[in-house]
Amino acid sequence: MELANRVLALTPSTTLAITAKAKELKEQGEDVIGLGAGEPDFNTPQHILDAAVRSMNEGHTKYTPSAGLPALKQAIIKKFETDQGIIYKPNEIIVGNGAKHALYTLFQVLLNDGDEVIIPAPYWVSYPEQVKLAGGVPVYIEGVEENQFKVTPEQLLRLITKKTKAVIINSPSNPTGVLYTADELLELGKVCLEKNILIVSDEIYEKLVYGEYKHVSIAQLSAELKGQTIVINGVSKSHSMTGWRIGYAAGNKLIIEAMTNLASHSTSNPTTTAQYAAIAAYNGPQGPVEEMRQAFGKRLEVIYDKLISIPGFTCVKPQGAFYLYPNVKHAAEMTGFSHVDDFVEALLVEAKVAVIPGSGFGTPDNIRLSYATSLELLEKAVERIHQFVIEKSNSVNN
Incomplete structure (x- = not known):
């Protein structure tokens, strides 16, 4: 059976391949840190949860x-x-x-x-x-x-x-x-x-x-x-x-x-x-919104400086959202990769860090990292990336 042309024309999601590979490695017991998440790592505030339960109990279904x-x-x-x-x-x-x-x-x-x-x-x-x-x-x-x-x-x-x-x-x-x-x-x-x-x-x-x-x-x-x-x-x-x-x-x-x-x-x-x-x-109260915003802001201040210290990384400092979008073309070349997508795959397999290649966002020299995860994991992930770049670069140049 043939599918409709409208879906055949769609470009496959570059994020799905990385996400699937990261999940596969995790299921094999690998300590993978995922920085692909496009959602806050906080639960929905309690007063919102309560309102949802109340609406169901009141028959609003x-x-x-x-x-x-x-x-x-x-x-x-x-x-x-x-x-x-x-x-x-x-x-x-x-x-x-x-x-x-x-x-x-x-x-x-x-x-x-x-x-x-x-x-x-x-x-x-x-x-x-x-x-x-x-x-x-x-x-x-x-x-x-x-x-x-x-x-x-x-x-x-x-x-x-x-x-x-x-x-x-x-x-x-x-x-x-x-x-x-x-x-x-x-x-x-x-x-x-x-x-x-x-x-x-x-x-x-x-x-x-x-x-x-x-x-x-x-x-x-x-x-x-x-x-x-x-x-x-x-x-x-x-x-x-x-x-x-x-x-x-x-x-x-x-x-x-x-x-x-x-x-x-x-x-x-x-x-x-x-x-x-x-x-x-x-x-309802907007306090939880501000608490999340402040938490993301603190993570950004810590992680941004660490990220741009990685050789071959340049990054425009974000003013909003919860993503960093560094240009890593030079880092990829230093580590022996002609394409950033290959650099991203190696980062996942060897350094156990999952990021999203910029090719899916229209700029193939970049990667997207989400800081919507704990500061502890973020610091560990950036350290792994840094170490990966250093070790790979030394290996290529020796």
């Missing part, structure tokens, strides 16, 4: 509206007003089964065959695949390390064609952890307004920002930009609720209505219990 519970929409509206000063109406919000599902639904209702979506690289691995699944064409802008991987208005303008439908902005970024400033967003926004390009603003790491930096949503910069932007967000990263699968989109009511219609025929509604948990996440 039935269907909800396809776009989400009205109470959850109100909690999201309140969050936008409090955090960004943006006012949305209920018909401008749709709750989905995670931010990934919200993005998928958006591209399904937005794109026709051949429509182009501009995606800055490095990018989250699912952006281009979701665009392709909707019949669209991913068009990549290269964010260079010298500019903290951030793209410029001039780059964006050069790539816009008659087929361009949207551009994705992910701030803070997965995988780089970099953050766009208000001025940078304003300049990118001017291009989008001039060319009538929809802005898809993925803000899932909004709450995880460190030091003196501050998250800014492009939608808060002007009424015109708000009208031109679909904001994607959720509770997965901010409240350590990755498995609950609650995310949402906010923006133009016609787009949101189309997304709601599609959702009614695909998922019916987000999981009822998880929606009640998300209400508690936004309406």
